[in-house]
Amino acid sequence: MKKNFNATNHSDSQSLRDFLSTLDEDQLISITASREDYLTTAISEQLEAEKRFPVVELLDPHSCQKTVFNVFANREILDNYIKNASDVEQKAKQFSWLETLAEAPVQDVVTIGEDVNVLSLPIFRHFEGDAGRYITSGIVLAKDPRSGRYNMSFHRMQLKDENRMGISLHSRGDLYDYFEHCNGEGKDLEIAVIIGCHPAYYIAGASKIPATQDDYSWAGAYMDAVPQTVTAKTVDLQVPAFAEYILEGKILSDVFEDEGPFGEYTGYSTSRSTRNVFEVSSITQRKDAIYQDLVPGYAWEHLLLSQYSKEILLLKKLQKEIPEITGLSMPKNGCHFHAYMSMKPKAAGQAKQAMLLLFGLDMYLKLIIVVPDNVDVHNEDEVLWAVATHVQANRDVFIVPDVICNRLDPSSENGVSAKMGIDATNETASQEQLITIPDEIRLQARLLLKESD
Numbered sequence: 001m002k003k004n005f006n007a008t009n010h011s012d013s014q015s016l017r018d019f020l021s022t023l024d025e026d027q028l029i030s031i032t033a034s035r036e037d038y039l040t041t042a043i044s045e046q047l048e049a050e051k052r053f054p055v056v057e058l059l060d061p062h063s064c065q066k067t068v069f070n071v072f073a074n075r076e077i078l079d080n081y082i083k084n085a086s087d088v089e090q091k092a093k094q095f096s097w098l099e100t101l102a103e104a105p106v107q108d109v110v111t112i113g114e115d116v117n118v119l120s121l122p123i124f125r126h127f128e129g130d131a132g133r134y135i136t137s138g139i140v141l142a143k144d145p146r147s148g149r150y151n152m153s154f155h156r157m158q159l160k161d162e163n164r165m166g167i168s169l170h171s172r173g174d175l176y177d178y179f180e181h182c183n184g185e186g187k188d189l190e191i192a193v194i195i196g197c198h199p200a201y202y203i204a205g206a207s208k209i210p211a212t213q214d215d216y217s218w219a220g221a222y223m224d225a226v227p228q229t230v231t232a233k234t235v236d237l238q239v240p241a242f243a244e245y246i247l248e249g250k251i252l253s254d255v256f257e258d259e260g261p262f263g264e265y266t267g268y269s270t271s272r273s274t275r276n277v278f279e280v281s282s283i284t285q286r287k288d289a290i291y292q293d294l295v296p297g298y299a300w301e302h303l304l305l306s307q308y309s310k311e312i313l314l315l316k317k318l319q320k321e322i323p324e325i326t327g328l329s330m331p332k333n334g335c336h337f338h339a340y341m342s343m344k345p346k347a348a349g350q351a352k353q354a355m356l357l358l359f360g361l362d363m364y365l366k367l368i369i370v371v372p373d374n375v376d377v378h379n380e381d382e383v384l385w386a387v388a389t390h391v392q393a394n395r396d397v398f399i400v401p402d403v404i405c406n407r408l409d410p411s412s413e414n415g416v417s418a419k420m421g422i423d424a425t426n427e428t429a430s431q432e433q434l435i436t437i438p439d440e441i442r443l444q445a446r447l448l449l450k451e452s453d
């Protein structure tokens, strides 16, 4: 049965509301509670402990403000809703333009200049060590100052003042590059922060998109529709027409202030920051805007969002070079630093070649385990069983020291880390020795247990 969360009109198909309207009772839970710091983090942690991954809507009975979170904690929900995930790069070519609307719901309520007050938004503090309340679900939209192409990315934003936030560009991706370019010319960088929208925008924002493609075209491919936009009020940008909130403004040139610490996906708090400042010139929003929070730190929502498109696209790249590779997964407990790969090696040393290729494609990785293709890489029990029964460390393990890595790994030094590969494809016992039971009895057991429920 569907929840009563109907989108208001047909075009709302490009909204968070449309996504919510597709969820059934097991996939969306509603909680009424006053807005309180740490609450979204604690609810998501408890759900994860119970191995439940629904989207959560939190209704504050005093302000009637609705907050939605845990949107990215459930792979099955995303697989059902996100379109063209495996051929997004190709498909994006069909969506390389925008449909600009004259007016749009995201501009139902407009606040400009001195009336702007970001402190009034229902923004949460997530961890005790955090420097304050943080927007974690904001997709930063900006244009490449040279090509005019749009980029979307995530950046933690610390509330400082009515119109001022600390922002960190520490992944040193495209936004950092745009800022450096503008800063070099003594110019501020105009941005718009999208909060609450179709999950396709979030997946596009978390994806590493080739510099030749516009991030809007990837959002379009993930929605299977041309993105509908409206002109922002105070910056020269097109913003998604059906978002819940847009914060417009600029990252200031040559202004740097302390930002952080903040709880990162490694499970540790870090002060590592580029210490930039975002000055907000306008807030536009829907009349009954839903605030979206994204539980950061070592939460499945944060980790799955970052790796959702990465896993799919890396597997495609790997298979292009080595077709014998059959599966790839990045386990949550590896926080982007571990990968499990399956393959059917056609020759000695090919599993090692596959690991070297994957290390080359993703500098975050520091441990890769390769298993035979009959092992499910998404089932960690099976992967570690293969390590236990197939691996001899002196024969099957290699280590490459001092390779570039992610600096958020607290065990790394000076931006380099050792990379370890484990080849668990050497199955010396024969397939006939595997213990089995007949499929029909397995099915019978399943039916008997279902009947006894």
Ligand SMILES: Cc1cc2nc3c(=O)[nH]c(=O)nc-3n(C[C@H](O)[C@H](O)[C@H](O)COP(=O)(O)O)c2cc1C
Binding pocket: 136, 151, 152, 153, 154, 155, 156, 157, 168, 169, 170, 171, 172, 173, 174, 175, 205, 206, 207, 208, 209, 294, 302, 305, 306
């Ligand atoms: C939930 C989430 C939070 C993130 N937080 C930050 C951040 O605070 N600072 C940062 O520089 N990158 C952060 N990232 C990483 C970038 O947004 C991400 O790497 C993005 O793909 C950048 O791509 P681009 O270089 O193509 O713009 C975050 C990613 C996700 C999914």
